[in-house]
Amino acid sequence: MSINYNKDRLTYYLENILKISSPTGYTNNINNYLKKELKDLKANFIETTKGALIVTIKGLDDSYQRTFSAHVDTLGAMVKEIKSNGTLALIPVGGYMMTAIDGENCTVETLDGSSYTGTVQTIKPSVHISGDEARELKRTPENMEVILDERVSSKSDTENLGINVGDFICLDTRTTFTEKGYIKSRYLDDKASVAVLLYTIELMINNDIKPAHTTNFFISNYEEVGHGAKASIPENTREFIAVDMGAPGPGQNSSEYAVCICAKDSSGPYDYNLRKTLIDVCVENNIDYKIDIYPYYGSDASAVLGAGWDVKAALIGPGVFASHAYERTHMDALIATLDLVIKYSLCK
Template structure:
C-alpha cells in the first residue's frame, strides 16, 4: 500500500514538539483531539485523561483495541539548592548519563516556563579533574542550572519555581535525508503518529472493518498504569510501542518488531502467529524478538485483570530511553502491519 510519508512526518514532528513527561500530558492530548476533530473521528476521554477513538466494525461484540502512549520520560523539581540550581527526581526509567548536558524547560504549576541545562554537580574537568570523570551519574549528583541570574534558593523562589514543577528534556529532533529519525521520545511518539495516521487512513478511505476497533492513546504508560482501563468489549489488545535493537537482539530499525516475550512474560501465541502471518502474506519486513527489561500497556491491561489476548509490536528504536533513532522503513512497516491487522478477519 502507498502511504503519505509527509503526513506521517507532519504528525510525528508536531507530536515531538509538544513536551509531555508522564503526569503532564494535557497539552499533547489537546493536540491529538484537534487532529481527531479535523478527521471527524469519534472519541471519548477517560477520567485519567486518555483518549479512546472508536471506529465501528461489522462485529461490535468482539472488539480490538490498539494502544500507543504520549507520555514520555522527564523529571520533576525535587528541591531548590542554596546555590540557585534545581535538584531533580526522574520520571520514568532512564540512565542519568543520558541527560547530562541536555537542555531542558521547566514548566511551573502556574504556567511559567524557564530554560536550563542538566549538569552534574562537578561538570568541569578543569576544576574537578578525575572527580568530575568518576562522579556517579545518579539523581543526587545531578542538577538543573537555570538560564537565569540566580545565586540562591530565594532568587529561584521569586521566579515562581517550586518543588513538583515538571522538567522537560529537549528532543533534538532530526529527520535525515537517508530516512533516519533521531530524537528523544520516539518511545512512544512514533507509534502515536502511526495510530493517528492509521485512523486518518481508515476514515478517509471508508474502509469497513470486520470488528469494531478502538485506538487507545495512553498517558501513563511510563509509570505502569496507562491501560488499566480499556473498552470493555476488547478481546484482542495490541500495544503499538517499540522494538529495541541492540546487543544480542533480533530487532531492527528497518522493520516492524513483534515481541514474543518481555519482563511480564510471553504475549499471546495465537495473536503473535496472526501478526506474523499477516507480515508474511503482505511482504512486510518484520522481526520477532524478546526483551528482558520491558513492559507495555498490554502488560498493564493484563495486570489490571482484563481477559484479553495481547500482543506488542512497533518500529525498532535504537538506544531506547536515551537519544533514540529509528528509520522511516520501520515506521512504514509498522503502519502496514497495523492496517492489515485492522482489516483482517
C-alpha cells in the same frame, strides 16, 4: 486492499507530536493537540477521567473488538528541591540512565504557566575545576542538577521566579529527520507509534476503510509509570495490541527498519495465537518484521493483563535504537508498523 501511504503526512504528525513536551503527569498540552487533530478528522473519540483518549472505528463485527494502544507520555523529571545556590535538584520520571541526560538542555514548567530554560549538569561539571573527580563522578540523581538560564544565586532568587518543588522538567528532544529516512530524537518511545496510529485513523476515515471488527485506538498517558492502560479499555475488547517500540541492540533480533513483534517481555509471554496471526499477516503482505524478546521491558499490554482484563495481548512496534536515551529509528519501520496495523485490522 491497496493503500498509498504518504510519508510526508506521517512525518507531519510525528514532527508535531515531538514538539510538544509530555512527560508522564504533564500531558494536557499534547492531549489538546491530539483532540484538535481528531476533531478535524471527525473521528469518534472520548477522553477518560485519567486523560487517555479512545478513538473508535466501527467494524463489521461489533461484539468482538480489537484495541490498539500507543502512549503519548514520555520520560522526564521533576524538581525535587531548590538548592541554597538556586540550582534545582531533580528526580526522574520514568526509568532511564542519568548518563543519557548529562548536559542536556531542558525547560522547567511552573504551575502558573511560566517556562524557564536550563541545562542538566552534574554537580562537578568541569574537568578544569574537578579533574578526575568530574570524570569519575557517578551519574545518579543525587549528583545531577538543573542550572537555570537565569541570574539566580540563592533559593529565594529561584523561588521568586515562581519555580517550586514538583514542577516538571522537560528535556529537549533534539529531533532530526535525515534525507536517508532516519529519525533521531528523544521520545520516539512512544511518539513514533502515536504518529502511526493517528495516521492510521486518518487513512481509515478518509478512505472509508471498514475493519473486520470494531477497532479502538487507545492513546495512553501513564504508560511510563506502569498503569497507563490498566483501566477504561473498551468493554468488548478481546484483543489488545500495544504499539510501542522494538528494541534493537546487542543480542537482540529487532531492527530499526522493520516492525518488531515481541514474543515475551518482563511480564511474560504474549498470546501465542495472536502473535502467530500477526506474523502470518506480515508474511502474506510482504511486511518486513522481526520477532524478539525484551527481558527489561513492560508495555501497556502488560498493564492490561496485570489489571486482570480477559484479553489476548500482543506487542508490536517500530525498532527504536538506544531506547530511553537519544533514540533513533527509520521511516521504513514506521511504514511497516502502519501497514501491519491496517492489514491486521482487515482480518476476520
